[in-house]
Amino acid sequence: MTLRMFAADLLVFSSILSAAWCQSVLKVSVPKTLISTSGSCLLIPCLFNISKEKENIPDSSPVVTWRRGSLWKLYDTDDFTNTHHQMEPVMEVVGDLGKKNCTSVMRNLSSQHSDRYYFRIETKTSTMIDTKAVYINVSDSLAEPDVTVPVLREGEKVNLTCTAPAPCPSHPPNVIWAPALGGDVTQRTRMNADGTQSVSAILNFIPSFQHHELKVNCVSIHPLHREDKPLLSHKSVILSVECEILTQHSL
Numbered sequence: 001m002t003l004r005m006f007a008a009d010l011l012v013f014s015s016i017l018s019a020a021w022c023q024s025v026l027k028v029s030v031p032k033t034l035i036s037t038s039g040s041c042l043l044i045p046c047l048f049n050i051s052k053e054k055e056n057i058p059d060s061s062p063v064v065t066w067r068r069g070s071l072w073k074l075y076d077t078d079d080f081t082n083t084h085h086q087m088e089p090v091m092e093v094v095g096d097l098g099k100k101n102c103t104s105v106m107r108n109l110s111s112q113h114s115d116r117y118y119f120r121i122e123t124k125t126s127t128m129i130d131t132k133a134v135y136i137n138v139s140d141s142l143a144e145p146d147v148t149v150p151v152l153r154e155g156e157k158v159n160l161t162c163t164a165p166a167p168c169p170s171h172p173p174n175v176i177w178a179p180a181l182g183g184d185v186t187q188r189t190r191m192n193a194d195g196t197q198s199v200s201a202i203l204n205f206i207p208s209f210q211h212h213e214l215k216v217n218c219v220s221i222h223p224l225h226r227e228d229k230p231l232l233s234h235k236s237v238i239l240s241v242e243c244e245i246l247t248q249h250s251l
């Protein structure tokens with residue numbers, strides 16, 4: 001075969017390949033990384049588009065699944081059905097597929113479920129998968145909550161904010177301040193830009209000289225499915241209160 005013929009063959013081959021590939025192209029939008037803890041659940045915010053879509057996805061009774069990167073070569077083999085099936089977490093699509101929403105919940109997590117996950121749609125006529133994955137990190141411990149303390153001046157009302165992620169929105173963490181410094185605490189659930197959620201506890205109080213060098217703790221208490229005992233994580237801060245500035249005028 002001459003080089004020229006080979007090049008022509010390659011061209012034909014690649015155009016066949018691209019024609020098959022282009023029949024339906026699935027594009028999935030998911031966060032790059034998500035973190036949850038063993039015994040909890042995890043909400044995966046997910047939206048998708050299909051270009052060159054030939055059928056209405058919800059009407060085609062699709063099989064939608066998430067596949068693990070590390071088990072890739074084993075799917076669709078007998079070995080998989082027999083021995084690896086139990087390595088897959090329980091996953092449920094809770095989004096409306098008709099609205100191109102593939103938001104899913106993983107339940108009963110363990111650290112062995114940490115992996116790259118790919119969303120896959122299988123209809124009677126095609127199987128679609130995006131090469132973009134979400135990396136899921138399931139750990140046995142929690143990261144510290146995030147604490148924001150503004151400049152504290154004696155007598156000036158301020159907010160101390162403590163935020164913890166809520167990877168499993170059906171079982172959100174309880175975020176508390178201790179001691180509460182005689183102030184009011186408000187809890188808020190916030191939706192982040194990537195579709196994940198967080199819970200904040202906002203402590204509104206009036207600093208006084210008695211609070212100077214006092215240690216306050218923010219504690220986030222995460223309920224777990226598996227055990228009766230919740231998982232705790234905390235962050236302590238030492239307050240520094242500035243004195244009221246007495247100007248020449250007020251003296």
Ligand SMILES: *[C@@H]1O[C@H](CO)[C@@H](O)[C@H](O)[C@H]1NC(C)=O
Nearest residue numbers: 027028029030047048049050
């Ligand atoms: C789907 O298409 C819409 C309109 O073109 C676009 O705004 C959106 O970002 C796309 N979503 C994904 C997941 O690619």
Ligand SMILES: *[C@@H]1O[C@H](CO)[C@@H](O)[C@H](O)[C@H]1NC(C)=O
Nearest residue numbers: 047094095096099101102103
């Ligand atoms: C996708 O579905 C989830 C679960 O029902 C919902 O909370 C979320 O708001 C939906 N996202 C969009 C963009 O509609």
Ligand SMILES: *[C@@H]1O[C@H](CO)[C@@H](O)[C@H](O)[C@H]1NC(C)=O
Nearest residue numbers: 039089090107108109110226
């Ligand atoms: C949850 O996981 C544990 C161990 O990982 C297993 O023993 C249990 O059967 C699972 N529960 C459900 C409801 O899948």
Ligand SMILES: *[C@@H]1O[C@H](CO)[C@@H](O)[C@H](O)[C@H]1NC(C)=O
Nearest residue numbers: 033035137138139141142143
């Ligand atoms: C997974 O999360 C834990 C706790 O947040 C962190 O220590 C660890 O580095 C993360 N691992 C990866 C691979 O991101």
Ligand SMILES: *[C@@H]1O[C@H](CO)[C@@H](O)[C@H](O)[C@H]1NC(C)=O
Nearest residue numbers: 157158159160186202203204
């Ligand atoms: C403190 O938080 C409360 C409640 O969220 C808010 O109404 C108030 O404006 C905040 N005050 C300051 C100084 O940020």
